[in-house]
Amino acid sequence: MLSNPYFKSVLWLLGFGGMGYGLMLLTEPNAEKIERIKASGSNSKQSADDQRKALFMKRLQEAATTGAPVYRPQPQVDKKDS
Template identity: 70%
Template structure:
């Protein structure tokens, strides 16, 4: 029975799947730990480099939602201010 490759495959699948599920339950963080992680990464404590990265990501999001390319200059309405 164990010489059948299909039976072996099913047994290995069940074994590794069970081990993966067990590890997932064992290493799951608690709600308290998740809150501590969120509190330590508050946006008020950003460094200059992180602020630049955040600004860049905002510009990319704005470029993704608009139809004009990011490398094009601003519209004429913005040029009146200068």
């Protein structure tokens, strides 16, 4: 019976599936841990990369509302009175 590859496959599947389920239950964070994680990652301590991402998202929002392309700035037209 142990030489049957299908039986071995089912045993391995059940074994790894059980270990995965056990690890999922073991490492599940509770509400206190989630609140601690949220409190430690405050918005005032944004890195330069996060600030650039926020600026990019702001520009994308502006482009979506105005219809101006993001990839090419609009040329500035100087009005001169002749």
